[in-house]
Amino acid sequence: MTEAERAAEIVVIGAGIAGASVAAELAAHAPVVLLERESQPGYHSTGRSAAVFAPSYGPAPIRQMTRASKHFFESPPEGFTGTSLFSPRTIMMIAREDQRAALDALTDEVATQTEVRRLRGAELLDHQPLLRAGYASDAMLDMLGQDIDVHALHQGFLRLFRARGGRLVTGAEVTGMDRQGDGWGVSTTQGRFDAPVVVNAAGAWAGVIGELAGAEAIGLTPKRRTAATIADTAAFDTAHLPITIDVEEGFYLKPDAGRLLISPADETPCAPHDVQPEELDIAICADRIMTAFDVEIRRIESKWAGLRSFVADKAPVVGYSATAPGFFWLAGQGGYGIQTSPAMGCYAASAVLGHPLPQHIADEGFDPASVAPQRLRAAA
Incomplete structure (x- = not known):
């Protein structure tokens, strides 16, 4: 050069x-x-x-930037890509009875900014049949969520x-x-x-x-986030189900290319490097997922980790x-x-x-x- x-x-x-x-x-x-x-x-x-494109996710500047990005995802510049950047994926924030106040606060904060629905009791299983009966009492559905390519x-x-x-x-x-x-x-x-x-x-x-x-x-501060995939349930097709997230970000589960993508939503501070998953985090992930969902994890099919970097706010x-x-x-x-x-x-x-x-x-x-x-x- x-x-x-x-x-x-x-x-x-x-x-x-x-x-x-x-x-x-x-x-x-x-x-x-x-x-x-x-x-x-x-x-x-x-x-x-x-x-995931999640208009209800993150602090206020993030939600504002997410909403401002929507038109680009739906109509990118000519020649930008030969495929759709979006595919529908509703976002379901779930709460146990003791987490309801956190879900109420989130719903109040985002209700005027995106299209949300509140669910209660048996309604949760109508939208996410993998949930373990009785685990969560309430949920908020963000109807404008999307998967991003x-x-x-x-x-x-x-x-x-x-x-x-x-x-x-x-x-x-x-x-x-x-x-x-x-x-x-x-x-x-x-x-x-x-x-x-x-x-x-x-x-x-x-x-x-x-x-x-x-x-x-x-x-x-870079923070490690762990993820893994497990076999999908053979009982029914899960491809259409929402990404389901604990309202206090203790875990999430998302259908992904014929598998279930799971995470303990960990945020472990570490130095910047080519981060790899820790076995303890994988075990914590499996425990949280099996506690919240009627899913038996017999084998982790793949696992990885990435770094998400934050400042104090x-x-x-x-x-x-x-x-x-x-x-x-x-x-x-x-x-x-x-x-x-x-x-x-x-x-x-x-x-x-x-x-x-x-x-x-x-x-x-x-x-x-x-x-x-x-x-x-x-x-x-």
Whole structure:
């Protein structure tokens, strides 16, 4: 790669869903280089997501960005993908009797933002016959939930990025950053890249990149999330059933390609690395699922783990650093990065470029201050 090819107006670090979406938006306005430490984009969290569009899921900024992304999922740009990004999947939040107050609070909070129904008693089994009778007393159905084709979405953003002239460099682990004049030098295992602006979309590694740049600490904590698949029940077809989630996020169960995908919804803090599932978490998962559902787990067919990165308030961190000029945070998406990526990439690009807040995002009540890095310092 020539010296001219290494120069850009914007360098985006991380080619997972966050980096790919913002890079695709930015490439329509400026020369962009997208750096990925692995040999293929999306190896870590993006490739290990349960991939559900859940308008009722997450803190307020996440729900706003999710709603603002809906139109993109339903009508992506021409040539973005040859397949549908959505397929229907209702979301069922369940509560035991002692959890009813938590479900009431969630229902009150989201009822005006999405289409929900409350269920009680025997109604729960009508919608989720796998539930163990008597386990849960109440549920909330989010009727606007969808499954997301993560591979098609991620590859669509990368395709759009390349079509707009962007350059993707894989195997480019960032080893150092230095500020020279009005620009950044980003040293990687594939050489050095120079640009006035760096966008940090490095997922679980975003805190490490922030340290290299001398940016403020945002308290980003990667947390392990475990998942597994088990055999589907032979009694009836489960493909149409909702993803069923404990209202306090103690577990979830989702039909998935002829199997049942299960998780203990664990959030174990750990250093960023190629995380693998722990046997204890798999055992906890099996126990919670068999307690809540009339399902016998005889064998785990497959298992994996991914990293979901959070700051203290669990909202993303999106905006320019106050201590490192030209360094832009796009971090802390937690487990919501897939469902928010169209709107989040659009908003982040507008903020990088100094453009006004896109109207379709403003219409959802989104306040940029709710995700700005400065809010964390103020809270501290």
